Amino acid sequence: KAGVTQTPRYLIKTRGQQVTLSCSPISGHRSVSWYQQTPGQGLQFLFEYFSETQRNKGNFPGRFSGRQFSNSRSEMNVSTLELGDSALYLCASSFGATQYFGPGTRLLVL
């Protein structure tokens, strides 16, 4: 089975812009979670989607949003980018308790 894929792998944006990241889960996995990884805060949970519904949400401002499509693919959007949004954004798909992570999208906000 192919693993979790994320696009794009790298992204450079400027403050105030918005960005959309994409995640394709492992075939058959219906749950997709998103995490932000930074050197200072580590890995932090953003949100989780299951069958197109957001089931869990972390402590991030409303500028961070996501959605899931009927084929389980997911997107996350960050609006009005801030310098502090520079991070590695990781997507994970799950079947049961085990989460399988993609390689991440490295976002740099200038």
Place this chain on the structure above:
Amino acid sequence: QQQVKQSPQSLIVQKGGISIINCAYENTAFDYFPWYQQFPGKGPALLIAIRPDVSEKKEGRFTISFNKSAKQFSLHIMDSQPGDSATYFCAASKGSGGSNYKLTFGKGTLLTVNP
């Protein structure tokens, strides 16, 4: 509030030695405890996981020890190899409903295995 505390931040071990990384958690509702390994430029990869109904789980050179009363768990890497050099994360989650899918991570341990 840091719900999962991991130590040490960094660890240097000689080839063939034992690497030990410790984690402590606060939330007694946590009932799933995985360890992830991350290489530079890659996403975290699941190494091994344990539930609190067992005190130890071994997979190859990797062993998790779990102490429910102390709310602590640790990763032991036996016969450490230079290829094990990576960042290791402990994590925890609750098991009911959809909560399995929200992992709370420790801050990570950078392991260096010298040849």
